[in-house]
Amino acid sequence: MLKRIVLLGLIGLLATACGTAAAPTPPGAALVHIKLPVGYVANIQFAPLYVAIEKGYYREAGIELEFDYSLETDAVSLVGANNLQFAVVSGEQVLLARAQGLPIVYVAAWYQKYPVAVASKASQNIQRPADLKGKKIGLPGRYGANYIGLDALLYSAGLSENDVTLDAIGFNQVAALAADREQAVSVYTTNEPIQLRSEGYQINELRVADYVQLASNGLITNERTLASDPDLVRRMVSATLRGLADTIADPDAAYTISTKYVPDLTTADAATQKQILSASIDLWRAKRLGYSDPQSWQNMQDTLLKMGLLKQPLDLSKAFTNQFIP
Numbered sequence: 410m411l412k413r414i415v416l417l418g419l420i421g422l423l424a425t426a427c428g429t430a431a432a433p434t435p436p437g438a439a440l441v442h443i444k445l446p447v448g449y450v451a452n453i454q455f456a457p458l459y460v461a462i463e464k465g466y467y468r469e470a471g472i473e474l475e476f477d478y479s480l481e482t483d484a485v486s487l488v489g490a491n492n493l494q495f496a497v498v499s500g501e502q503v504l505l506a507r508a509q510g511l512p513i514v515y516v517a518a519w520y521q522k523y524p525v526a527v528a529s530k531a532s533q534n535i536q537r538p539a540d541l542k543g544k545k546i547g548l549p550g551r552y553g554a555n556y557i558g559l560d561a562l563l564y565s566a567g568l569s570e571n572d573v574t575l576d577a578i579g580f581n582q583v584a585a586l587a588a589d590r591e592q593a594v595s596v597y598t599t600n601e602p603i604q605l606r607s608e609g610y611q612i613n614e615l616r617v618a619d620y621v622q623l624a625s626n627g628l629i630t631n632e633r634t635l636a637s638d639p640d641l642v643r644r645m646v647s648a649t650l651r652g653l654a655d656t657i658a659d660p661d662a663a664y665t666i667s668t669k670y671v672p673d674l675t676t677a678d679a680a681t682q683k684q685i686l687s688a689s690i691d692l693w694r695a696k697r698l699g700y701s702d703p704q705s706w707q708n709m710q711d712t713l714l715k716m717g718l719l720k721q722p723l724d725l726s727k728a729f730t731n732q733f734i735p
Contacts, residue, residue, distance in 0.1 A: 440473040441641060446484030446496040447476060451671045453682050454599060454689050456663040457519075459670040461652025470644035485629075489513050494634045495645055500624025500709050501557045501718075503728055508719055512632040515729035517646045517699040519653065520625035522618035522692040525558025528586065528602050529593040531611040538566035538615055547578040547591035555595040558617040561712045565620040586610075599688040607681050618692070622702060624709045624729070625692075639733075646733045650699050657690050699734040 447455055458474070461467055467474045477484070477493075484496035485503075489511030500523075503515045527546065529535040535544065541563065548555045563569060578585050582594035582601045587610065596602060602614050617623065628649060630642055656663040664686055668674045674682060706725045713719040 440468065440471055442473045442475065443467075443495055443645065444475045444477050444493055446479045446487070446493065448479070448484060448497060450478050451476070453664065453667050453671060453674065453686050455670075456660075456667045456686060456689075457649065457652040457656040457693075459652075459667045460655050460663050461648050463666045463669070464652070464655065466648040466651045470648040472641075472645060472648060485511065485513060488629055488631050491631055491633050494641070495628060495630050497626060498629055499554050499557075499626050500706065501554065501713060503624070503629060504706075504710055504713055504723060505718060507723055507728055513629045514632060514635060514727070515624070515627050515629050515701060516635075516642055516733050517628040517649060518625065518695075518701045519627045519649075519699075520692045521695045521702075522616075523554070523558055523561075523621075523623040523625045524597050524599055524618075524689075524692055525554050525562075526596055526598040526602065526614045526616040527559060527562060527593050528582070528596050528605065528612050528614050530586065530589075531613055533592050533613070535593055535613050535615065538562050538568070538620060541566070541593065541615075542568055542572045544592040545574040545576055546593045546595060547576045547582055547585045548595035549580050549582075550577040551575070555597075557709075557712060557716070558623070559595040560716050561621050561623060561708075562615060562617050564712065564715060583608075586612075599685050599692065603681060603684050603688065607678070607684075621708055621712075622705045623712065624701065624705045627699075627701070635730075643733050646699060647735065650735065653693060653698055656686075657693060660686055660690060697734065699731075701729045701731055 462474055484493070485498055485506045487493040488496045489506055497519065500515065503513055506513050527541065535541060546559065548559060550556065560570065563573065576591060578591070582596050583604050585591045586594045586605065587608065594601065598614065598616055602612060605612050628646060635642060664683055706729055710719065710722060710725060714722065
């Protein structure tokens with residue numbers, strides 16, 4: 410799972426660029442059905458995809474999109490085996506999969522900043538990563554982005570897992586921190602910190618992206634699709650980035666569109682959900698939407714090597730590409 414001000418004129422240019430990157434499908438042409446795993450339940454964080462569907466960007470690109478709210482690791486395996494052509498996954502999953510021989514390739518960055526943070530009550534006085542030394546830190550488990558991001562944050566301060574106590578608590582970070590069962594918790598910056606503050610808690614938040622740039626969530630395909638149908642990849646990327654640009658430019662319109670795709674969004678706390686969307690947009694912004702920073706991939710590989718999750722370096726040039734970015 411699924412990590413400030415951009416001139417509207419720039420957003421308009423980006424949207425236009427995304428719109429002209431791939432030629433539209435001729436009227437009457439058959440649509441390509443794409444089942445897209447996104448690794449989570451229907452949620453406001455997927456607003457760019459909902460916007461792209463609602464505004465017809467995928468259909469213009471000759472694509473009929475179906476959402477698959479399944480587990481990220483399942484998506485990686487399915488795309489790697491060419492049973493599916495695309496999925497939305499996090500950067501570490503790409504490298505871990507390629508280390509196992511799965512030929513997946515990251516073709517468009519959605520999140521420019523890694524969405525993980527470590528949250529603590531203000532009374533703990535955890536102001537910087539070095540302050541985590543000796544603390545008991547709750548996290549879902551030793552897997553996924555919460556785990557990768559936490560270790561990267563520790564490494565940034567010269568610490569390791571040996572300097573803290575890791576406590577696997579499942580996805581119960583809010584309750585655990587509120588009840589003082591943990592001194593800190595590894596969270597998604599667009600989720601638990603907003604919940605905690607809405608419940609009246611004063612918290613400190615150490616965002617991984619403020620200390621190290623890591624390859625984050627984005628769109629993957631596989632080497633077979635890249636070789637056999639690069640135009641489909643280009644059209645898929647283009648339509649997705651158009652939805653992303655529109656969401657950044659007009660969050661209120663994107664929120665309204667999302668109410669059609671996210672069950673119970675209309676009955677949820679609108680203020681909190683809009684905060685989640687706003688926080689997500691902060692992680693998506695970029696001068697060039699979709700662009701993968703090579704250094705972020707090197708940093709991710711270095712982190713995985715230190716954690717022992719990778720045994721040897723990979724050829725990163727095969728793990729991601731920017732050739733389909735407008």
